[in-house]
Amino acid sequence: MTDMNAGRQRLYAGCDKVIEYMVYTLVFFIPTSKSVVEVFATLAIMIWLYKNGLKAWEWTLEKRKSFVPPETTYGLLKVITPLGVLMVLLVYSSIMISLAVISHHFDIEGDLFATGVFLPVTLFAIFLGTLFFIIALAVVRSSYGFNLKASIISFIAVSLIASAFTSQRLGMSAEAFLFKVMEYLLIFLIIADVINTPRRVFNLVSVFLVAALFSGIDGIYQRLAGYDLFRNFPMFEKAKITAAFKAPNDFGTYVATMLPLPLALIAFNAKDWKKKCGLLVISLVLAACLVLTFSRGAWLGFLAGFLFLLIFTGWRRLVAVLIILVLLASLTALIAPPPIKAQIDYFSKLGSDASSVDRLIIWKTGWRMFLDKPVFGHGLNTFMSVFEKYRPPDYSEIVYAHNCFLQIAAETGIIGLLVFLWFCVSVFIRAISRFFITSDKFVKAAVIGAAACIMATLANSFVDTNLYSLPLAVLFWSLCGLAIVKVQPE
Numbered sequence: 313m314t315d316m317n318a319g320r321q322r323l324y325a326g327c328d329k330v331i332e333y334m335v336y337t338l339v340f341f342i343p344t345s346k347s348v349v350e351v352f353a354t355l356a357i358m359i360w361l362y363k364n365g366l367k368a369w370e371w372t373l374e375k376r377k378s379f380v381p382p383e384t385t386y387g388l389l390k391v392i393t394p395l396g397v398l399m400v401l402l403v404y405s406s407i408m409i410s411l412a413v414i415s416h417h418f419d420i421e422g423d424l425f426a427t428g429v430f431l432p433v434t435l436f437a438i439f440l441g442t443l444f445f446i447i448a449l450a451v452v453r454s455s456y457g458f459n460l461k462a463s464i465i466s467f468i469a470v471s472l473i474a475s476a477f478t479s480q481r482l483g484m485s486a487e488a489f490l491f492k493v494m495e496y497l498l499i500f501l502i503i504a505d506v507i508n509t510p511r512r513v514f515n516l517v518s519v520f521l522v523a524a525l526f527s528g529i530d531g532i533y534q535r536l537a538g539y540d541l542f543r544n545f546p547m548f549e550k551a552k553i554t555a556a557f558k559a560p561n562d563f564g565t566y567v568a569t570m571l572p573l574p575l576a577l578i579a580f581n582a583k584d585w586k587k588k589c590g591l592l593v594i595s596l597v598l599a600a601c602l603v604l605t606f607s608r609g610a611w612l613g614f615l616a617g618f619l620f621l622l623i624f625t626g627w628r629r630l631v632a633v634l635i636i637l638v639l640l641a642s643l644t645a646l647i648a649p650p651p652i653k654a655q656i657d658y659f660s661k662l663g664s665d666a667s668s669v670d671r672l673i674i675w676k677t678g679w680r681m682f683l684d685k686p687v688f689g690h691g692l693n694t695f696m697s698v699f700e701k702y703r704p705p706d707y708s709e710i711v712y713a714h715n716c717f718l719q720i721a722a723e724t725g726i727i728g729l730l731v732f733l734w735f736c737v738s739v740f741i742r743a744i745s746r747f748f749i750t751s752d753k754f755v756k757a758a759v760i761g762a763a764a765c766i767m768a769t770l771a772n773s774f775v776d777t778n779l780y781s782l783p784l785a786v787l788f789w790s791l792c793g794l795a796i797v798k799v800q801p802e
Contacts, residue, residue, distance in 0.1 A: 320366070327363040331356045331506045336519045338499075339790055342783045343527040343566055344542050344556045349786055357498045360505070361443065364450045371449065402441055405476035409486040410436035440490075444468075447494075450501065455798055460742055463735040468497070470731045471692060474724040479691025480698065488693030496789040503793025510752050510799050517573065517758050517794070521594055524570040528597035531555040531563060535604055553604045557783070564607030565778050568614035569768045569787060571598045572621050576761025579625050581753045613772030621764040624747065671714050671775065677702050678713045681722040689725035698722075712780055716773035719780065736770065739763070743795040755799050762795040 338352040410433045451464050471493045479485035507516050531553045534540040538547060542556040552560035574591040602610060680702050681690060690698045696710050703709075713719035721729040743763035750756045769778055769788050778784040 320370075323366075324363055327359050328506050331359050331502060332512060332515075334359075335503060335506065335790075336515060338786070339516065339519050340523045342787050342790075343523055343563075346782050349783065353495060353499055353786070356502055357495065360498065360502050361446055365442075365446050367453075368446045368449045371453070402444060403437070405472050406437040406440040406444070407433065408476040408482065409472075409489065410434075410440060447498070447501070450505075454505070456504070456796065457738075457742060460735075460738040460796065463731065463738045464497070464501075466731045467735050468494075470688075470724055470728045474688055474692045474728060478685075478688040478725075479694060481691055481694045484694060484697065485692040492785075493692065496785050499786060500789040500793045503790055504796050504798075507794065507797050508800055510755055513755050513758050513794070513797055513799060517577075517754075517761075520570065520794075521574060521591075524567070524573075524598060525594050527555050527563075528567065528594070528601045531567070531601040531604065532597065552606045553601060555601070560605040561607045561609060561776055562781060562784060564602060564605035564610030565613065565769065565772050565776060565784055566787065567598045567601045567605070568607075568610040568617070568772060569765045569784075569791070571595060571602065571614055572617040572764035572768060573758075573761040574598075575618070576621055576757045576764060577754075579621070580757035580760065609772045609775040612775075613768040613770075616771035617764040617766075617768030620767040621760065624760055673704065673707055674711055674714055675718060677704070677707075678715065678718045678722050682718065682725075685722075685725060687725045687727060689721065689723045689728060692723055695719050695723055712777040714775060714777055716777065716779040719777075736766070739766065739792050739795055746796070746798070750799070752799065755797070759795050759797065762791045765791045766795060 334352045334356040338349045338356070341348040341352075447468070448465060451461055454461065456464070471489055475485040475489035476482070503516070507513055530541045534545070534547060534553045534555060539545060540553075540555050545554055545556065545558070548554050548560045554560050554563045555566075557563040557566065574594045578588055578591050578595070602614060677699060678695070681695070681698060684690075684702075695713055699710055713722065717729060720732055724732075740763055743759045746759040747756050747763075750759070766788065769784070769791075773779055779788060
């Protein structure tokens with residue numbers, strides 16, 4: 313028995329080792345290649361599910377051996393009733409999602425009992441039900457704390473309801489649930505589970521910083537040469553840098569999100585002057601790129617993340633930095649180049665410039681969509697398809713909400729929005745608790761830096777589509793995983 317346990321532990325350790333390097337790879341390619349991110353995310357998810365599937369099987373066998381039936385009928389009903397209700401909901405949603413996904417890719421009538429439909433739908437539903445059980449058990453048996461565990465389970469449940477029960481576009485919602493929501497959530501769970509030693513935290517943070525530095529150098533090169541190194545993308549409107557992203561706002565969000573991380577390491581960890589110089593170079597490159605994207609939302613996002621970070625540095629430093637920021641802002645308004653002055657000037661014209669007017673139209677339309685179905689929304693991934701029904705007659709565009717919180721509310725209702733905010737607050741609480749109780753200075757700086765990065769993304773998400781862009785969504789959920797890591801001895 314001891315040899316079997318040792319063999320299983322070696323197997324689990326081997327899985328973690330493979331997953332670890334897959335995570336490094338997908339994080340490194342976030343700013344440059346969606347396809348590489350998708351491939352390595354999928355492989356890491358498959359191995360993680362295999363590992364946790366074996367653990368779930370072991371747990372089931374142990375519980376079956378130690379299970380003692382209740383002595384009274386009432387006690388038996390207390391156990392069976394909630395399990396029965398949960399099983400019915402899980403089976404129904406698994407069948408509906410399976411039918412929707414299969415019918416979306418294959419020409420079938422949609423009748424569950426039709427020839428050639430029942431068997432593949434049933435097998436896929438069993439597969440989905442097994443995956444839900446493995447994921448839920450992994451979350452429940454983790455050390456995340458009650459609030460974070462409950463918010464994760466609730467997030468899955470609300471997303472499932474908005475996909476299988478209330479959606480107006482069942483096929484679109486089912487695919488979004490499986491291949492977007494669950495993929496992002498699993499990336500978060502994988503990083504929180506596997507990046508569990510000081511060495512792995514150091515490696516992951518190093519990969520984040522190296523990828524950000526390369527992307528920043530690419531942005532500077534694009535500004536000088538007119539096109540970027542990786543994809544030969546030209547500057548947007550011949551003025552705004554994008555690096556390997558398609559839009560300057562996306563690149564602005566990426567650098568605004570990553571910039572607090574090296575700043576946190578400078579503030580809380582780096583004592584050696586060589587390390588400080590290296591981190592300062594990365595910070596300056598990212599800051600230059602942030603300015604050259606001319607993305608006002610990214611600027612505000614970074615400011616929010618930076619101020620969050622300053623809270624933990626002491627009130628004297630906070631006051632000093634705020635005074636410096638005010639002086640720099642005043643100086644910039646006076647002597648900045650015309651393009652930067654123009655972007656700053658737009659802040660005084662919010663609500664009247666073209667970009668603001670366009671967003672106000674979209675937000676008003678999204679608000680009407682939310683009010684029409686305020687509880688569970690129109691369904692996951694349905695905003696653009698339903699938008700046409702609610703948009704003004706003279707507005708011809710079909711767009712995202714450009715406010716992630718409004719889009720979450722329109723698609724999953726107030727319950728979905730509250731659950732997502734609950735999850736974010738739980739991540740912040742755990743990151744702050746890790747910051748105060750962790751003795752390792754690098755881990756301390758990494759978790760609070762990751763929390764500041766998350767704050768930057770969330771602040772920017774009030775005016776942009778960050779959580780619905782594949783690279784930026786993967787970045788957000790990866791940083792959430794880093795923010796809650798619990799390190800243990802090697």
